[in-house]
Amino acid sequence: MITELGAFALVLSLMLSVAQTGLSAVGGARRSPVLAGAGRGAAVAAFVAVAVAFAALIHAFVVSDFSVANVAGNSHTAKPMLYKVAGAWGSHEGSMLLWCLVLTGYGAAMAAFGESLPPRLRAYALAVQGALGVLFLAYAVFASNPLARLLEVPVEGRSLNPLLQDPALAAHPPFLYSGYVGFSVVYSLSLAALIEGRVDAAWARWVRPWTLAAWSLLTVGITLGAFWAYYELGWGGWWFWDPVENASFMPWLIGAALLHSAIVTEKRGALPGWTAFLALAAFTFSMLGAFLVRSGVLTSVHAFAVDPTRGVLLLIMMGLAAGAGFLLFAIRAPSLNPGGQFRAVSRESAIVLNNILLSTATAVVLLGTLYPLIREAMDGEAVSVGAPFFNLTFTPLMVLAFAILPTGPLLAWKRGDARGVARKLWVVLAVAALLGLIAYGIVQPRKALASGGLALGFWLLGGALLEMADRLKLFRAPAAESVRRARGLPRGAWGATLAHAGLGVFVLGASFETAWRVEAAQALSLNDSQTLGAYVLTLTDIGTVEGPNYLAERGVVRIVDKAGRLICRAEPERRFYPTGAQTTSEVAICPRLLDDLYVVLGERRAGEGGKPAWLVRAYVNPWVRLIFLGPLLMAIGGAISLSDRRVRLGVGRRAREVVS
Structure with a gap:
């Protein structure tokens, strides 16, 4: 019933x-x-x-x-x-x-x-x-x-699917869809404004909070998915440039561009057409993600295996929605007011350059995602596009975007002072470069690109903190004045600073973990050991445990440092689910402040002398926690900004003393 x-x-x-x-x-x-x-x-x-x-x-x-x-x-x-x-x-x-x-x-x-x-x-x-x-x-x-x-x-x-039976993945789709579909409101507001012929600063004020909410929720959803992949799939990584991962990443990139473009339209009345275009594109990429995941054209642990007929229906739906939006945009675009003028050196110009880089990066991800599908449809040849392509194309674009990011908030609207900004930022640049050089000198093996990535992360983090210090006039005004300014500063400013700082934290973690991860794999019998960087791992026990809907083979791995001090006792598992007859690996993670010791128990095999042995793969993932902390800070920053009544409702604050 x-x-x-x-x-x-x-x-x-x-x-x-x-x-x-x-x-x-x-x-x-x-x-x-x-x-x-x-x-x-x-x-x-x-x-x-x-x-x-x-x-x-x-x-x-x-x-x-x-x-x-x-x-x-x-x-x-x-x-x-x-x-x-x-x-x-x-x-x-x-x-x-x-x-x-x-x-x-x-x-x-x-x-x-x-x-x-x-x-x-x-x-x-x-x-x-x-x-x-x-x-x-x-x-x-x-x-x-x-x-x-x-x-x-x-x-x-x-x-x-046993791989999907995980707390993080249980929460992942609701957050992801709240972000994906949140861009539908931005799409609707954009189409409504185009129908009325009034894409202006007031419209941007109404678009901005919906964009901020959708982008923040999508950030949480993507982070939960990356965290699940990290500790559930057992391969030691957190991002693989999987096409389904890319499907969620593209609307996130466009949403970030839209968020910044809407600020220009709201504050200066400039770029209204571009902002409307990004609003349409954000939800279009969300619909593209729904099509890729459900059409059957992709093979992925994230994808739903469905028949092609329903995939065609989804493609038609995406074509109708996106086609109607962009057709109306093409009709209305010539009549849209171009908005306020600004100089080449200004906050508007920095945001425009930011938008160009983010949009180009999105196009690169789109090309890398769709090219194998297009190639296979044209000549039947199966090709793959993986991390090397994205490292060569996407990464340089984002490095350039990150390099200019700290300058934007310090520039004035309409006409900025490049020399003044350089005078403020030179200390941050010097400290970031020095820290990068120190990392290059003391971290072994020496890796110049990774050390440069660390310098970039410190640059982003330091730039965000400097921007807030500049707003509060720290060390340039009496402490009481800085406290007064902090109290009067809108929450939107605090949120933006936290989001930019979170991006720097993420870059630090990604640069360090990717470059200096240590890996070891060896078939171990009971009481055998293997070396993993500065640690020694010993397989001390193997037993069988019964779960609610699985049987598991659980290993006990004792981890000590070179001095023999016990670091942790890891218990990785191999689980067998009778329903569906599937076997999965359950990773054991030993947290070490910012690092993780990551242990995976593999299949049983014959060891030396015919003794049973188990493949034990282990990793030292340095600074990996920053990879997940950074996006969390970005999402919290978005939530703080959204709590600002001026951002949330597009209205002014009650009369109070203005903080310049």
């Missing part, structure tokens, strides 16, 4: 989205507050209906209702409760329902909390958001129904 209620609610949500589109569009065209209000009501009701359908799907997973095809294919009675719930979005059908839930949720939020938007723009934006809801809900109802019943009910389900 609950499943049927959910199925009915899903169809009802489709009808309500149709009503939302029609009522909001007509209400906006006729300037009718009654029709526009009815459209807002339909938006809220559509979200409630999708929430009921989603709750029904979760209920089916919790009670192991195998008459539902989605549950039978992705759950099992022996699966822990957390993963039963997460199984609701661990499949193609369930993940699309989650997508629809987030999409209608954003529409309901715009309807309920968008009072600061002009009524007509709000109505048109809700009409566009409703039209997107119609597209995706129709797909869910007619081509990918998550609540479809089976005629023959199996006794047991097939369970969820």
